[in-house]
Amino acid sequence: MNPVRTPLLTDLYQLTMVQAYLDAGMTATAVFELFVRKLPPGRNFFVAAGLETVLRTLEDLRFDRDDLEWIRGCGLFRPGFADDLAELRFTGDVHAIPEGTVFFPNEPILRVTAPMPEAQLVESRLVNLVHYQVLAASKAARAVLAAGGKRLIDFGFRRAHGAEAGLLAARASWIAGFDGTATAAAAPLYGIPVFGTMAHSFVQAHASEAAAFEHFAEAFPANAVLLIDTYDTVAAARQVATLAPRLAARGIGIRGVRLDSGDLDALSREVRRVLDEAGLDRTTIFASGNLDEYRVRALVAAGAPIDAFGIGTSLTTSADAPCLDAVYKLQEYAGVARRKRSAGKATWPGRKQVFRMVDRDGGWDHDVVTIEHDIQPGTPLLDLVMADGRRLRPPEPLAASRRRARDQLAALPARLRNLEDAAEPYGVEIAPALAALAQEVDRMTDAAVPPG
């Protein structure tokens, strides 16, 4: 069983429902849409991410021998269900908002149109993939907006929630505008630039800090970034200043130093002065240590002479908002629009499109959510990307998603660029055609359900 690919990465009820659908012949076309119900506090927008991983999951959907053996032996399903699953592939269509696009609550970012059993089965894993990547990309975009052009590196693998989260955070943050990641596997898997310095243990393992610095610089003559806060940051900067001419005589440069604790504003200024006085004005200062977008903003605003920031745990766990109200809801079955009306969880029915409306100056004014064929004057955000289970285009290079995110963040209205709630949130209007469809669906449901 492949623990990343198995279709058993789903809630059991998806499998029980699939059996029930197959038994009743309920294999007509279902339409599900994935959207986020609301913004977490302090957030003004989301960044779409994860589509490529969704398409790959759908392309690869198949039950392998181990999966089927469990289905046969677990005692939960009828005989023969495993044989049905052995044949199951994803044969449907996918519409989606491209990765790197800014979007807002209640806007569908993914639509799956497929025979009911297929569309139902994939719900859990699709939400799992998209929820986390949107979460990480949206968190990363805040740091990008706060950093004012300074370099940002993802340092958060170790406290990400498992291996896949670490990898997907590297991917999502790179799309959102980070300059790279420390997670080595993200380079071969996604082609993302990787960066690394040294750890405190390296310094501690040596007889002295100076010996550790010299040794590391010799090992990486062009690239060494020395960690200088293990004992006393400013004293360590002086050691770097003393060491540098000796190394330079041997053709070895010191690319940078890293501060990982203490008052980063004050320390960066002292370290900069020590380095500059030693003629090391090209040696950069890298800062890390419990950073998030708020601390980056404060350090940038204070004018701290820091060239790059490593952001770790706060990024990969999206620590201030570790989850979104992301859902995948049935919008239509067998040609009839549907909606859920549970208390506080009602949804808009039908196949939908999102239009982004611009003002006379080309700025984003508001979005309109409407039914698919109710064409509005703005730019439609959802595209058909997979038909009959096949991609319409090759995978989008990550760099293209990253360029899109850059352009989208540049176009984001000024009031949404802060780290705090905008006084006036971005407008997402429900078009009259969609409201009318919802009313019609309710009338039909009320006719079918006896009054409470």
Added chain:
Amino acid sequence: MNPVRTPLLTDLYQLTMVQAYLDAGMTATAVFELFVRKLPPGRNFFVAAGLETVLRTLEDLRFDRDDLEWIRGCGLFRPGFADDLAELRFTGDVHAIPEGTVFFPNEPILRVTAPMPEAQLVESRLVNLVHYQVLAASKAARAVLAAGGKRLIDFGFRRAHGAEAGLLAARASWIAGFDGTATAAAAPLYGIPVFGTMAHSFVQAHASEAAAFEHFAEAFPANAVLLIDTYDTVAAARQVATLAPRLAARGIGIRGVRLDSGDLDALSREVRRVLDEAGLDRTTIFASGNLDEYRVRALVAAGAPIDAFGIGTSLTTSADAPCLDAVYKLQEYAGVARRKRSAGKATWPGRKQVFRMVDRDGGWDHDVVTIEHDIQPGTPLLDLVMADGRRLRPPEPLAASRRRARDQLAALPARLRNLEDAAEPYGVEIAPALAALAQEVDRMTDAAVPPG
């Protein structure tokens, strides 16, 4: 490249340090310990989890052809480094606190004793595995304490941070005392009981709610749990009451109903009355929908007639505390104890043991952290579990870890069992022998580092 097993699931700096260590012949024995620096707000203890996944990672440590190809081609390492890595295996020792054990801040739960390159390389993935499983087990234990014996099921795969988080949360919450999970793959992978009901989409896809209920009950004649909040919860309960005798005549029982929205206390009482009046007193009520340990506690305290709770996103993301200050720090190298003294991040040096001291009644009084051979009267928590890269015992069955957690939670002092900060936190004392070692290490370091 195996995205779950590759040793490139690490920070790049581990690889650069490994190269530097190998080049300098710094392959003497290093001792690293993994611990959590402090409790998040509202938390009074941690639950150990993840050891088995750590041991498997260490046993399986090897660079495959794809990994080595990247090392060779990435331009970051010296020629020949990939050949060194091709030979690398984990040959060290591991001491650990067993899974399911309650522990506290600054207590090492894992110690790795190995040649420096091996011990360093695995840091990122070991922290990644242990941090998240401790996080999830500790969060789950709170719900177990709050539920007063009612059944708890993990419903959180879809908003867990990726696939591995979803699987490890199922594992960790089961250890902590949950009764099972909805994540299907957790059954074949870990042997955890799986549970499932139905989704709103199933109801919506049918012409009527009654038709959906009947269809699902027919498909799962002994096990059907019907979701009754899609339109009107109490009306749906009445439909269940109407349907039940007809189904019973055909030998089909309705095992339970699920509420997923609205005022769960009030609705559960109304639904219970409707079911009881129809003679369905054995049909259970299952509740879900944005639940966490606080809401479970409130519902239990109110006496809501709910038999089982599904806890989702709040569990798998540990939403109120999505990260811990978990670190893996060098404590000794080449026979000499080491410590880090960075501002606010100083650590206790040397190989350590934790002793749990009990009072005259056998209750937990406090813990003592000391150097390895400073035997104290209490129970030592760390055991040798791997020597020279080989396990000393077969993998512990998950059920044994779960029994240990049950016993540990039963022994937990009453003041630590609440969901809020205890007025008096559990005591973790540093033994004089350890304090003396720290002073000695500082004297040696001060002698080696010129004053700032």
